[in-house]
Amino acid sequence: xxxEDAEAPHHMLLLRNFxxxxxxxxxxxLYSSPARDPRGFLGTLPSPAxxxxxxxxxxxxxxxxxxxxxxxxxxxLGESQLDGQRDSKHEYSNEFDLRKPLxxxxxxxxxxxxxxxxxxxxxxTLRDRCATFLSQFPRNDGSIxxxxxxxxxxFCAPQCAYSxxxxxxxxxxxxxxxxxxxxxxxxxxxxPPLLSPSFxxxxxxxxxxxxxxxxxQDEDKELAQLLTGYQDMVGFLNVHKVAxxxxxxxxxxxxxxxxxxxxxxxxxxxxCLNQAPVDGSSGTSYGTSGGWSSSSKTGNLDF
Amino acid sequence: MAESICRALxxxxxxxxxxxxxxxxxxxxxxFALQVFSHVLxxxxxxxxxxxxxxxxxxxxxxxxxxxxxxxxxxxxxTDIASSNNQIQILDCYSDPLGWKDQLAxxxxxxxxxxxxxxxxxxxxxxxxxxxxxxxxxxxxLGKGLVGGGKIRFSIAIDSVDExxxxxxxxxxxxxxxxxxxxxxxxxxxxxxxxxxxEARVTAVLEYLSSIVASLEPSHQLAxxxxxxxxxxxxxxxxxxxxxxxxxxKKRNGRVRVMSExxxxxxxGINFTSLPSEGAINQGLVPKVQFSLQLSxxxxxxxxxxxxxxxxxxxxKPIQIYDGRRxxxxxxxxxxxxxxxxxxxxxxxxSGEIIYYRDSDDEMPDSDEDPDDDLDI
Numbered sequence: 001x002x003x004e005d006a007e008a009p010h011h012m013l014l015l016r017n018f019x020x021x022x023x024x025x026x027x028x029x030l031y032s033s034p035a036r037d038p039r040g041f042l043g044t045l046p047s048p049a050x051x052x053x054x055x056x057x058x059x060x061x062x063x064x065x066x067x068x069x070x071x072x073x074x075x076x077l078g079e080s081q082l083d084g085q086r087d088s089k090h091e092y093s094n095e096f097d098l099r100k101p102l103x104x105x106x107x108x109x110x111x112x113x114x115x116x117x118x119x120x121x122x123x124x125t126l127r128d129r130c131a132t133f134l135s136q137f138p139r140n141d142g143s144i145x146x147x148x149x150x151x152x153x154x155f156c157a158p159q160c161a162y163s164x165x166x167x168x169x170x171x172x173x174x175x176x177x178x179x180x181x182x183x184x185x186x187x188x189x190x191x192p193p194l195l196s197p198s199f200x201x202x203x204x205x206x207x208x209x210x211x212x213x214x215x216x217q218d219e220d221k222e223l224a225q226l227l228t229g230y231q232d233m234v235g236f237l238n239v240h241k242v243a244x245x246x247x248x249x250x251x252x253x254x255x256x257x258x259x260x261x262x263x264x265x266x267x268x269x270x271x272c273l274n275q276a277p278v279d280g281s282s283g284t285s286y287g288t289s290g291g292w293s294s295s296s297k298t299g300n301l302d303f
Numbered sequence: 304m305a306e307s308i309c310r311a312l313x314x315x316x317x318x319x320x321x322x323x324x325x326x327x328x329x330x331x332x333x334x335f336a337l338q339v340f341s342h343v344l345x346x347x348x349x350x351x352x353x354x355x356x357x358x359x360x361x362x363x364x365x366x367x368x369x370x371x372x373x374x375x376x377x378x379x380x381x382t383d384i385a386s387s388n389n390q391i392q393i394l395d396c397y398s399d400p401l402g403w404k405d406q407l408a409x410x411x412x413x414x415x416x417x418x419x420x421x422x423x424x425x426x427x428x429x430x431x432x433x434x435x436x437x438x439x440x441x442x443x444x445l446g447k448g449l450v451g452g453g454k455i456r457f458s459i460a461i462d463s464v465d466e467x468x469x470x471x472x473x474x475x476x477x478x479x480x481x482x483x484x485x486x487x488x489x490x491x492x493x494x495x496x497x498x499x500x501x502e503a504r505v506t507a508v509l510e511y512l513s514s515i516v517a518s519l520e521p522s523h524q525l526a527x528x529x530x531x532x533x534x535x536x537x538x539x540x541x542x543x544x545x546x547x548x549x550x551x552x553k554k555r556n557g558r559v560r561v562m563s564e565x566x567x568x569x570x571x572g573i574n575f576t577s578l579p580s581e582g583a584i585n586q587g588l589v590p591k592v593q594f595s596l597q598l599s600x601x602x603x604x605x606x607x608x609x610x611x612x613x614x615x616x617x618x619x620k621p622i623q624i625y626d627g628r629r630x631x632x633x634x635x636x637x638x639x640x641x642x643x644x645x646x647x648x649x650x651x652x653x654s655g656e657i658i659y660y661r662d663s664d665d666e667m668p669d670s671d672e673d674p675d676d677d678l679d680i
Contacts, residue, residue: 006511008557036485118478158477158508194507218558234557262556 001207008215049095150187208243315357315490325493358490360449366466370426402430456490463495
């Protein structure tokens with residue numbers, strides 16, 4: 001689950017990568033959002049970034065010229081090229097080029113289901129669509145060739161009619177979690193910070209993996225001094241919890257705060273920030289931990 | 304910076320993007336939202352008339368004031384309403400929001416009891432404020448009536464969202480506003496909000512839905528529970544004419560730009576000035592202490608004129624290292640600078656001087672008889 005920031009759309013960057021990755025790997029996708037026409041968002045999904053292998057293949061003609069003397073080796077070059085071309089299956093990759101939209105044939109496939117949650121008076125429609133979608137990926141048959149991805153954007157957005165039905169939303173999340181656990185699928189839910197504090201905490205506890213994104217203030221001199229590369233940063237990503245299922249070994253991350261950068265406005269890059277010593281006994285809820293504040297007045301940086 | 308807001312509304316929306324939405328929010332401590340709203344409205348309308356903005360028409364949805372208020376406002380600002388009939392329309396949700404007068408007239412077979420003057424064709428009465436869908440459709444209809452169909456856009460001003468929230472639940476109002484923002488023909492939209500009238504969540508929802516949040520705060524925070532105090536009275540008086548204007552812009556790249564200005568309310572209207580430095584504002588409120596914390600203008604100039612040690616070394620002049628023994632008094636008597644630390648040098652370059660007074664000549668010489676090499680005179 002991703003806790004959004006009311007002032008910045010960084011959760012969309014994460015969703016885009018998640019959805020594009022699934023489509024490129026041939027995994028069916030269910031996407032739901034409060035927009036009237038969620039399908040429109042699919043047009044903004046990024047294409048996989050050109051991998052380094054591709055680049056090396058392009059350089060081959062030049063390399064061939066260089067092998068005038070070592071002509072014996074040309075035959076090896078030719079072979080690797082052929083191999084590369086035969087293998088059209090996409091490698092698993094986290095690199096996406098935001099400037100290049102995903103190819104049409106990925107988006108027009110039948111394996112994408114879009115649901116608009118704006119006009120639903122309650123969550124039964126969404127629940128049914130999720131159930132139908134997830135029934136395609138039963139876990140018990142042993143093969144994991146097909147996995148499904150669910151992306152629910154801005155789940156408790158204020159324009160949804162059910163947005164004040166807090167217990168219903170909570171029970172939907174529990175339901176979804178149990179369905180996802182018993183099928184070959186993953187789900188991402190993003191939600192804006194408009195819940196009452198007690199429900200916000202409940203939702204945080206429901207999550208297996210919990211992230212939050214934060215906006216960054218423009219022209220903040222304090223931050224600019226503290227952080228290198230401030231000019232390129234567009235926001236922060238905090239990792240609050242990482243899923244540990246079927247194991248008791250906790251995961252200890254080197255860093256829990258990452259800066260979100262858009263390299264050349266094309267590639268989403270997450271970089272570690274150094275973590276200051278954290279007071280372990282604070283016991284505050286995830287949303288407020290670290291005392292991070294986005295206003296420059298307090299300047300209270302504790303990550 | 305109020306300028307930046309007006310510019311953002313003027314520039315409007317890009318293709319495929321939500322229209323910029325401004326929330327103007329105030330509270331009882333600094334109740335100037337209406338003045339700011341009127342200012343923004345008149346600025347936007349002038350740019351529409353001058354053809355400088357993306358939008359070609361303005362629809363004002365007025366809940367808390369009669370349409371004649373806006374027409375008078377724009378007339379006072381010098382815009383010619385009569386000839387600009389096709390660029391502004393007012394949806395009058397003030398005169399008969401729930402249709403009661405209509406019902407009364409219908410059931411008693413009267414002719415309408417309306418004693419409000421029909422403000423020509425500029426204002427249309429709307430009677431079903433509980434139905435957000437119908438309100439939405441009426442606004443779109445009015446707007447299309449102004450600018451036609453196709454790709455031409457118009458702007459919307461809502462005064463105020465508080466009244467809407469009295470008649471409809473938050474989720475309907477949120478849906479209404481987000482649908483307006485995503486409509487192809489809407490260039491920009493702005494609304495007024497009195498934050499005291501609602502729970503914090505409602506204000507948070509409206510801020511979530513807007514791309515620019517302008518809030519008014521009092522210049523001086525009043526101490527709690529001391530409303531009757533004489534000290535606070537002057538602050539209250541202060542707050543009734545001035546305030547602070549904070550704006551948060553949500554930029555396209557995901558960053559947030561925060562700006563602040565001071566706002567003055569005068570008879571002629573509202574004035575925005577840049578925030579003076581903190582020292583000047585607090586001058587009247589700084590506790591009285593026995594030493595001067597501020598520099599006068601002359602002192603500031605003199606301080607700027609002083610040549611620091613490292614600046615004049617290497618000039619060919621002999622370097623004299625101060626050995627902490629003597630206090631050299633030279634030139635005019637000047638108050639020691641409390642802000643400058645006791646630099647044990649004595650410059651004599653004719654313009655600025657640092658003068659060091661030893662507390663007493665009987666004192667032991669300063670302990671560092673072995674001063675730094677660069678501590679020269």
